[in-house]
Amino acid sequence: MKKLLWLALCLIALPAAAAMDGTQILQKVDRNLEPESYETYRKLIDIQPDGSKKEYVLYTLKKGRDKLVALFLSPASDKGRSTLRIGDNMWLYIPDVGRPIRITSLQSVTGSVFNNADILRVDYTAEYNVESVEEQKDAYVLSLKAKTGEVAYDRLKMWVDKQLLLPVTIEAYAASGLLLKTLRFKDIKDFGGGIKRPATLETDSPLYKGYKSVMLWSALKKATFPDEVFTLNYLPRVQELRK
Amino acid sequence: MSMQRASWARWSLLFLLSVAAYASAAEEYSFDASEFEKKPFELGGYLQLKQDNFALNRDGTFYKLGNTSQSQRDSLDRTTGTLELVGKLRPGIGTFDFHTHSDAWNDQLAHGQNNKMFEAAYSIRPDPGLTIEAGKRTLRWGKGYAWNPIGFVERPKDPNDPDLAREGLVMADADLILNRDGPLQTIAFTPVLMPVSSDVNSGFGVPGYINPAAKLYLLYRDTDIDFAWQGKGSRAARFGADFSRNMSSNFEIHGEWVRIQQLAKPVVDSVGNVATATANATSYLLGLRYLTESDTTYIAEYYRNGTGYSDQEFRDFYQFADSALQQFQKSGSGKLLQKATTLSEGNYSRPNLGTDYLYFRAQQKDTLGVVYFQAAVTAMMNVRDRSYQVTPELLYTGVKNFDLRARLYLLQGGAGTEFGEKLNSRKLELYARYYF
Numbered sequence: 001m002k003k004l005l006w007l008a009l010c011l012i013a014l015p016a017a018a019a020m021d022g023t024q025i026l027q028k029v030d031r032n033l034e035p036e037s038y039e040t041y042r043k044l045i046d047i048q049p050d051g052s053k054k055e056y057v058l059y060t061l062k063k064g065r066d067k068l069v070a071l072f073l074s075p076a077s078d079k080g081r082s083t084l085r086i087g088d089n090m091w092l093y094i095p096d097v098g099r100p101i102r103i104t105s106l107q108s109v110t111g112s113v114f115n116n117a118d119i120l121r122v123d124y125t126a127e128y129n130v131e132s133v134e135e136q137k138d139a140y141v142l143s144l145k146a147k148t149g150e151v152a153y154d155r156l157k158m159w160v161d162k163q164l165l166l167p168v169t170i171e172a173y174a175a176s177g178l179l180l181k182t183l184r185f186k187d188i189k190d191f192g193g194g195i196k197r198p199a200t201l202e203t204d205s206p207l208y209k210g211y212k213s214v215m216l217w218s219a220l221k222k223a224t225f226p227d228e229v230f231t232l233n234y235l236p237r238v239q240e241l242r243k
Numbered sequence: 244m245s246m247q248r249a250s251w252a253r254w255s256l257l258f259l260l261s262v263a264a265y266a267s268a269a270e271e272y273s274f275d276a277s278e279f280e281k282k283p284f285e286l287g288g289y290l291q292l293k294q295d296n297f298a299l300n301r302d303g304t305f306y307k308l309g310n311t312s313q314s315q316r317d318s319l320d321r322t323t324g325t326l327e328l329v330g331k332l333r334p335g336i337g338t339f340d341f342h343t344h345s346d347a348w349n350d351q352l353a354h355g356q357n358n359k360m361f362e363a364a365y366s367i368r369p370d371p372g373l374t375i376e377a378g379k380r381t382l383r384w385g386k387g388y389a390w391n392p393i394g395f396v397e398r399p400k401d402p403n404d405p406d407l408a409r410e411g412l413v414m415a416d417a418d419l420i421l422n423r424d425g426p427l428q429t430i431a432f433t434p435v436l437m438p439v440s441s442d443v444n445s446g447f448g449v450p451g452y453i454n455p456a457a458k459l460y461l462l463y464r465d466t467d468i469d470f471a472w473q474g475k476g477s478r479a480a481r482f483g484a485d486f487s488r489n490m491s492s493n494f495e496i497h498g499e500w501v502r503i504q505q506l507a508k509p510v511v512d513s514v515g516n517v518a519t520a521t522a523n524a525t526s527y528l529l530g531l532r533y534l535t536e537s538d539t540t541y542i543a544e545y546y547r548n549g550t551g552y553s554d555q556e557f558r559d560f561y562q563f564a565d566s567a568l569q570q571f572q573k574s575g576s577g578k579l580l581q582k583a584t585t586l587s588e589g590n591y592s593r594p595n596l597g598t599d600y601l602y603f604r605a606q607q608k609d610t611l612g613v614v615y616f617q618a619a620v621t622a623m624m625n626v627r628d629r630s631y632q633v634t635p636e637l638l639y640t641g642v643k644n645f646d647l648r649a650r651l652y653l654l655q656g657g658a659g660t661e662f663g664e665k666l667n668s669r670k671l672e673l674y675a676r677y678y679f
Contacts, residue, residue, distance in 0.1 A: 041276030048614055054643060057279055073279045076287055077644045077678035080329070086428065089465050089489060095329070096408040098383035102467070104534055105492045111608065111615055111640070150492050174536075200272060211614060218276035226371035227422035232467070233431040233460065234420060237366075237374065239331075240338060242281040 022130030022142050028165040029158075030123040033197050037063045039241075040220035042070075044119070046112040049210030056110050058119070059242055061223070066122040067230040071238045082235045083109055085120040088150035093235040100232045105152035113181060113205050113213040117152030124158075127151045138162055153180060164188070166197060181205035191220045281333075288328040288343075291676040295321040298669035302658070304564045305666040308587045311571060311580065321350035327361075327408065337367040342381075342408065362411045374418040381411035382435070384458055384471055386487040386497035389602040389623070390546045390595070392526035393483045393499045395473040396435050396456045398446075402595060402602065402623060403634070403652070412437055412444050429462035439477040448477030465489070479506045493534040500527040506550060509590050513562040515582055524549035530602075538608040544601070551598040552591075554627050560591055561659045597661050599626035615641035630656025630663050646676040 034040075044056040057074040072081040080095040083103070091100035092109055103109065105117040128144035128151070135141075136159075144156040154175035159168045170183040182205070185198035201215040228234055229241065297319040300306050310316075325346040332339040342362040348355060364378030381398075385391030389402040398409050414437040421430045435456040439447050448454075454476040461468045466488040473481050483501030490496060503524045511517050530544035552560070564587065567579035590596075606619035617638045624631035636650045652670040656663025 041274075041279060043272075043274040045272065046614070048641075052641075054615070054641070057276075059279070075644050075678070077289075077640070077646065079287055079678075086462070087465070088492075089462070094406065097406050098381055098409075099385070101386075101388075102487050102489055102495045102497075102532075104489060104495065107493075107534055107540075108608075150489070152492055208609075208614075214272055216272050216274040218274045228372040228420040231420050231422055231429045231431060232462075233374075233418050233433070234371075237338075237368070239281070240368070242279075 022133035022140075023125070025133065025140055025160060025165065026125050026128070026130055026142060026144070026158075029160055029167055030125050032164065032166050034062065034220065035195065035222040036065065036123075037222065037224050038220060039223040039225075041073075041218045043216040043218070044110055044112060044114060045214040045216070046110065047212045047214065054110075054112075059239070061225055061229065061238075061241065062122070063225055063227070063230060065126040067227075068120050068122055069230060069235070069238055070120060073239075078110075080239070081109070082238050083116070083120055084230060084232065084235055085116075085122060086230060087122075087126075088148065090116055090120060091232060091235070093232075095236070100235055105150070113203050113208050113211055114215065115152060118183070118203070118215075124156075128156060139168060164196075179206055181207075189217075191217070193221055195220055195222070283333050284331070286328065286330040287679060288326065288330075289676050289678045291323075291325040291327075291674055293323045293325065293672065293674035295319075295323070295673075296671040297321070297667040300654070300663075300665060300668040303666060303668070304561050304664045305587055305592075307568050308564060308580070308584050309666065311568070316351070319350050319352065321348055323348040337365050339363075339365045342411075344408065344410070359410055361408060364411075372420045372422075375415075376417070377415040379411045379413050380416065381409055382414075382416070382433075384469065384485075385499050386467065386469075386485045387499055387528045387530055387544060387546070388532070388542050388604075389544055390528055390548075390600070391499065392501040392528060392546075392548070393469070393471050393485050395471055395481060395483075396437055396454070399593070403632075412447060414438075426464045427461060429460065431460040433458040433460070444477075450477070452476035454478070475504075480504045495532040496530070497532075498527065498529045501525065501549075503550065508550065509586075510552070510556055511560050511563055511586055511591075513559040513566070515563045515567070515579055517582075517586070526550060540604075540606050540608070542602070542604040544603075546595075546600040546602065548595065548598050548600065552596050553598060557597070557628070557661065558659050560586065561664060595623075595625075595661075597625045597627055600624065601626055610637075613639075613641075615639060625656075625661045628656065628660040628663075630654075630660035632662050644678040646678075647674075648676075649673050 039061050042058045042060055046054045056072060056078060059071045059073055062068045066087045068085045070083045072078040082093045084091045090103045090105060092103045093100045103116055106115055108115045127147060129147055131143045131145045133140055133142055139162055140160040142158040142160060144158060146154050153172040155173040157171040161168050167185050172180045174180055181203050184202045186200040187198055188196060189199035190196045199217050204212045299316055299318060301315060323346055328343045330341050340362060344359045344361050346357050360379060362379050362381055364376050364380045366374055366376035368374045382396055385393040389405055391400060396412060400409060401407055414435055416433060416435040419432045437444060437454045439452050439454060440450045456473040458469055458471045466486055469485045471483050481501060481503040485499040487497040505521055506524045507519050507521045509517055510520050526547060526549040528544060528546045533541045564583040567583040571577055571580040601624045604619060604621040606617055608617055610616050610618040619636045621634040622631060633653045634650055639647045650672040654662045654665055654668050
């Protein structure tokens with residue numbers, strides 16, 4: 001009887017141990033992708049089925065696990081727009097509208113395959129729990145479940161490079177199990193300051209057949225900012241923070 | 244023949260390889276951020292060409308009052324060119340922001356032009372949590388999409404085009420921000436001092452006052468909350484609150500509530516006597532924004548306008564205007580007509596003067612599967628008199644820095660109703676806007 005009880009306890013404990021390992025892997029992924037607080041410039045390229053493109057350039061600041069600001073620098077039609085994310089809260093500031101309006105993670109401020117949750121991504125560990133880890137030859141496959149209903153994707157399946165502990169591919173699923181999009185990280189680049197990570201992220205979605213969006217990183221570096229920067233009142237002045 | 248075939252095949256292969264090489268090259272992306280560094284002077288803006296076709300409402304009171312001395316028309320075409328410049332100068336420790344607006348218009352009856360400085364303000368930031376600024380500034384308070392009763396120190400927005408830039412007011416203001424951990428994450432305080440004289444902010448209210456106002460913003464448990472106040476001066480004293488909250492990843496709710504103390508409202512009776520009714524007024528607004536899985540956004544709002552005119556007050560105005568017109572036609576006397584025209588250009592001309600409104604907007608992203616193409620329909624209804632306006636709209640933003648928009652305003656309502664008495668019964672608006 002004691003042996004049976006011991007066996008049952010082991011069976012219960014095994015997935016918990018695996019999940020803990022998975023959480024550690026995910027924490028590593030977060031820090032290998034970016035420092036906890038950083039600034040960077042990003043270019044978003046939306047590619048339509050006929051090959052035509054639309055590009056956006058954003059100046060982005062992040063502090064802690066879940067505070068992020070992104071300011072549009074280009075094109076001229078979007079210049080001066082800024083977005084703020086604090087946890088699950090997201091706002092968009094449009095200079096002509098003049099006041100921040102709440103936006104949701106499933107919308108897209110650019111109208112691209114990337115939605116607001118992709119553009120204003122915070123740490124994966126801030127939004128997801130690791131449900132299971134599968135070990136493959138070159139990769140860990142993490143199954144992630146959203147911590148709350150506010151998170152854009154209910155589940156993620158993340159392939160993580162075993163050596164570099166960086167994501168390679170992420171599949172994003174709705175609560176219904178529908179595949180919403182696939183994200184592919186490419187072009188490992190040394191940004192300096194000990195930051196070596198993919199400089200390119202491509203995405204496509206079965207919901208937008210033929211369309212593709214690409215995100216490129218430049219000048220990614222560790223930086224610290226005062227908390228006041230991550231507030232609605234500061235949004236009209238974010239561009240003053242650029243060097 | 245076979246040599247020709249071989250040559251053709253070779254060229255075809257070469258072409259395919261070139262295409263493949265080009266495609267492969269096209270997949271290589273590069274990005275250098277150095278060109279986006281901050282500059283001491285920045286200038287941008289847009290140039291817009293707009294064409295309006297108005298189907299005039301010849302039975303409407305506003306048409307009749309404005310067209311007693313000229314030939315009757317069924318329609319009017321107007322062309323408007325607009326230039327807006329937005330810039331930033333960074334002299335010394337502060338930043339100078341400016342925003343200019345110029346337009347020139349021409350229709351079959353008249354032409355004209357406007358040049359306005361929408362904003363021109365200098366701001367300094369001695370600390371990340373403190374900004375002080377002075378000049379002409381457009382503040383926008385409130386959470387409503389179509390209306391903002393809590394917008395105490397700003398010009399009212401046009402509910403037909405809520406995102407349109409507006410002219411600011413001359414003021415001195417500050418922003419104090421405090422961020423902290425815990426359920427109350429952000430506290431921000433915005434005090435404002437706004438002078439009104441015959442030369443400065445003259446349309447705001449009674450001249451001879453420096454009007455104080457303030458707003459306190461809180462981000463409390465993921466909810467935006469504002470408390471706003473404006474002291475007695477050029478306008479009646481008022482205070483209010485608003486909120487906005489995301490209920491889920493695709494559903495937002497918002498609201499505003501305002502109390503105005505001893506508001507003086509000019510009211511005309513059916514024979515043309517103008518009296519000033521003074522009473523406290525309460526306005527409020529409730530709204531939501533919902534995004535479906537198929538990228539359709541719904542916005543709905545209910546607006547209770549405590550400063551608006553009742554059905555009876557509306558009817559009295561229209562009855563008086565009719566009497567004035569009849570007197571003019573019968574006797575040629577323009578005395579009453581002048582009074583009615585003045586009223587129609589003053590307090591009775593503001594948009595949404597009624598007491599209860601419903602607003603609804605549905606917009607579909609990537610309509611018909613075309614990226615950057617958006618179709619939308621907006622409806623606004625005066626709940627009391629059941630008159631309404633429906634506005635279908637098409638917008639294409641797929642060409643870099645170009646917006647192309649078409650809108651059709653369809654107004655419906657009987658005699659004596661708000662939308663039934665407007666100057667036009669239909670309006671088609673087309674514009675092309677180029678950003679630089």
